[in-house]
Amino acid sequence: MTRVGILNVTGYAGAELARLLYLHPEVRLTSITGRTAAGKPLADVFPHLAPLGLRVDAELGDVDFVFSALPHAASAEAIASIVEAGLPVVDISADFRLRDPSEYEVWYGQPHPIPSLLSQAAYGLTELNRPAVAGSRLIANPGCYPAGALLALAPAVAAGVIAPDIIIDAKSGVSGAGRSLGLTHHYAEANEGVSAYGLEGHRHLPEMVQELARIWPRGETSSSDASGSSISDGRQSPRLTFIPHLVPMTRGILTTCYAELISDRLSDASAAKAQVCEIYHSFYQNEPFVRIVDEPPSTKHTWGNNLCLIYPTVDLRTERLVVVSVIDNLVKGAAGQAIQNMNLLLGLPEPTGLDFPAVYP
Amino acid sequence: MTRVGILNVTGYAGAELARLLYLHPEVRLTSITGRTAAGKPLADVFPHLAPLGLRVDAELGDVDFVFSALPHAASAEAIASIVEAGLPVVDISADFRLRDPSEYEVWYGQPHPIPSLLSQAAYGLTELNRPAVAGSRLIANPGCYPAGALLALAPAVAAGVIAPDIIIDAKSGVSGAGRSLGLTHHYAEANEGVSAYGLEGHRHLPEMVQELARIWPRGETSSSDASGSSISDGRQSPRLTFIPHLVPMTRGILTTCYAELISDRLSDASAAKAQVCEIYHSFYQNEPFVRIVDEPPSTKHTWGNNLCLIYPTVDLRTERLVVVSVIDNLVKGAAGQAIQNMNLLLGLPEPTGLDFPAVYP
Amino acid sequence: MTRVGILNVTGYAGAELARLLYLHPEVRLTSITGRTAAGKPLADVFPHLAPLGLRVDAELGDVDFVFSALPHAASAEAIASIVEAGLPVVDISADFRLRDPSEYEVWYGQPHPIPSLLSQAAYGLTELNRPAVAGSRLIANPGCYPAGALLALAPAVAAGVIAPDIIIDAKSGVSGAGRSLGLTHHYAEANEGVSAYGLEGHRHLPEMVQELARIWPRGETSSSDASGSSISDGRQSPRLTFIPHLVPMTRGILTTCYAELISDRLSDASAAKAQVCEIYHSFYQNEPFVRIVDEPPSTKHTWGNNLCLIYPTVDLRTERLVVVSVIDNLVKGAAGQAIQNMNLLLGLPEPTGLDFPAVYP
């Protein structure tokens, strides 16, 4: 049985990995690390993980597969030697998501720690990048916001039915901000309040732009191109505005995406919605973790599991595409996606250990 | 002292009116009605209103000023004779918001009950329509979503700096759905979940379109007009997409508005944000209930009071205007706005009885 | 593989049974019923159960094991013929919990529908009644409050260290009230509020009294007996006061129990806590679903799983026993307990299909 280790189990992503790996029939979590908690039973840090019977160590033991839930920069540094040793790694940090190290420096405020590894990394949103993931040993697990937004937009982008002007309005639960302390996460300050943040530019934006550009149809010029989207080497770059919001709940991200439909790609407006739904159903028809739904979903419908529910529709008055997606930010937006990638790398069916309903209500 | 009555005190808007009127130094709430609760002490319906010492009656007593918190259609019917009797009325229902009765029929599924009164009604978003409100005896209090969205967009629209393509993504607490029962408002179903609704068209949309069109600069043709916004009699009609979302909190609406800036109306991009802020500050400089803020606000900052906080900014990467506004849906979005209108009609300073901080945390 | 059916899958207990049975490796949920939803896909009623691919039927199909999640009275009536047909049944309703039909009539306001079956029923709190459950075909699954309270009190009662004066103060999430609609479950009314209810006597009280009396040491007379607890046939009946409270969360029950320690059964006060802890550890040492914990637990530590965490302590100033227990009301308090009982009846290890950590945070 494959022995699995987690670097930095003491944050929410690490703890969720541990929870989910306990359910996995084909691998065994055997080693977990954490800096401040080293030496303690995991149950002291997370009582709900007492059934695992593990102790937090300072260093990773002998394992066959590694997840890193370290903060960015620290993660790349810790991973480098593991990758060189030939072990497969899924990195939940942001370190290997952006292919261009200069973009990394812009958004993370420091030079990339190990740029030489970037070329080996595959962006791990499995549904959109399966062959690359399967062929890599270093998987950059997507950010939670990009996971929800890219799955929501990919079918429309790939089908060439939307113009590059895109608005992504995302609503996240508080666990997305991690376990670190801060006034904005204090219960009394977060409860009964919604707020927008990251209005000057959120770090998940370049990741969305990069991945949407990758799947954007080549050489196309949309009819609304007059609005000025940049084009380079025959490929449009989407003009994304992304605004995340903090809502008073623990888990979940709902992403609402808005884009102009390119009318000449669709038949008359009245049929546009059906046509769009067909595009979405077809795009994800074989995906075990993406479901196109008939009613607007609640984040609650994915609470605790690895599903992404997508509701595509068309605002007939304005001929805009509106797509709503929901995920659990700690599962499909982090730990579940990471295990899905692990399954792919290990040659297991992707749903192995991840096939369970959401907890509701 | 002006004697005030409330038709249908038993919903959330009616109860909030009662609460706020208790704080008002210049008027006295003397009569309240409610159908199922007629004959009961108000304290039996709402224990927090016990200090008012009022009884719910079947019919309105002798008053000088009337608020109607009846459902639509019922409200128009109940108001008609009151208006004819010459009493000033603020109607919190939707009945007199849309000037065109055919629009009313489209959105409310029935002919307007009293179309003859429509011409006497003024749309009661005081900040944007003060002269009309002051000159009317029948005030159509705005819907909660339009209140937040219109205040957020009006300065940019009036200044002519945005194109008519507008996205309004709103997040509301559950009290916005009223006190009626339904699975979507059941605690166990609403808690820990965010969802979008009204995707086929929400009734507050035509109200927003109507009021934005009213203040839209005449005869203008924006540079992004190629995108197809309709123009009639020299006045553009905004192409609004409005998607409301339900978030797990009791009170509050946060509205995020997205629009294309018309670049030739602004100097270079780097100065655009300052220019936009100046437009907003200037537009609301004398308004007691609107504050332009320097940090993205939380709905919690207006919990229980009549303020609207607005944070305008510019996404420099895409040159889009992004405006975030927050209100308490039951106060600035309903009862507080209604009392502000009453103050204007009675010749009182608008803040009378409404000048208190939010309850925080 | 054992085919399992659920009568009335459309409430929270029924839905939770369906969710948990999907995880069970040895049985297969093949038939589900529901009155208003008959004919619909289960996914229409509960989107999170879409992966089960089941349809709600009017009548139960051919199964080997039945769970009834019907309301009381209806449940007994539906179960009668199933029991007679020899099928094992776990009844989640209250119908077979009280052995004395006259008590049933007092608390449920109607004569027991099928009193002849009462003698066949075993009270299904497995940890306290394992032999009886194993030998029965009709299991009365405990109420959610009794589950948490009885597990918290049983070791002290069985050890004879507490006097019969007992206070049980329980705090429950809103899902305990079921999926039916009512103002007290309306999000806006339940959120940000705690209240006590059932102060005139809650239906779970007689169940607690009955089961505590059953395990109360025979023939004992405690030193504080002067306080007047009733004694019959050498067995004391506890003098229970039970007050449930509604707290603004979806799942979970925390039960705080207070009782006078019988001082001559314990060594000096300073050692009392250690002695009590030893009693508790020893009592539950082989139980897979009960853990005695060193720190006061949160209901969150059992969110979604079948554990009961118990923290026993002694208030040294007053020599009172204080015991805090936490469960998930829908799992250990309903569906998980029911599956634990099924496992026992089917000769499977009790943790089969129930061995997973809580979802946290």
Next chain:
Amino acid sequence: MTRVGILNVTGYAGAELARLLYLHPEVRLTSITGRTAAGKPLADVFPHLAPLGLRVDAELGDVDFVFSALPHAASAEAIASIVEAGLPVVDISADFRLRDPSEYEVWYGQPHPIPSLLSQAAYGLTELNRPAVAGSRLIANPGCYPAGALLALAPAVAAGVIAPDIIIDAKSGVSGAGRSLGLTHHYAEANEGVSAYGLEGHRHLPEMVQELARIWPRGETSSSDASGSSISDGRQSPRLTFIPHLVPMTRGILTTCYAELISDRLSDASAAKAQVCEIYHSFYQNEPFVRIVDEPPSTKHTWGNNLCLIYPTVDLRTERLVVVSVIDNLVKGAAGQAIQNMNLLLGLPEPTGLDFPAVYP
């Protein structure tokens, strides 16, 4: 107009004082201090207090009345010179609540900073200690838990109808823990969870014991005295067990009190409830901020105001008194109570500036 100052406005009690003083017609908040925020506009610390237009200073300005919201020990030290200067002070910290400095040292882990002032202090639960408050210049404002518990128990204690064995089970919102950061107040950890804390003894316990002992009828020996309550100088000391719980809400404390009724003080059991209610109604008949209610109250019914609602009842099966009280921990449990005390000291009617309904829902 009386000029008022607040020492340490930057915590929740200080901010709530500022909010409430803004509503007060007879005093004016003119000076506020805060250590880390000195020099900043109050609006930077608390955006909801922007309407006050105040700046946080390092030192208190020239004022006529002082509230201290400093932490314990720091408060006594800061207050000493103010008291000596003859200014009236309401101290929200714990420093002057316990009359016995050795008790202070036991519970607060350090010698009392200014024991010489203790004899001048009056315990400021106005309803129970009005003459002493009116005659003092140094008011020790009660802790939030004692406020709710003492008001709930005082009528029964004073009437001599309960034995000294008392259980106080309290449920508090998270704001009670203050604005300091900690994992237990992190939204993701506190939400959807209830837990007990302070099981080894909470600092509010000695305050409750002291004040209940003060009003306990002299020279009485109850019939249940065999249970061992200590008696000294003819006055019983209650045997209190107090367990606080943290519930996922921002504001509010619900306190459930349990005590044995002394049966010979009441007529037959069936009339006990009416007799108890009469005792409570009579005790608080002239109190503006205490209401005896007919239905079990929710903390929500006092959200944001200074009321204490009390529901006394009798568990007829066990002849126990059960009393439920609700308050807003930041108002009647802190800032509102403090202003009530100020009003009394200034010779104003106690409801001045505090007469407004709760915010509901």
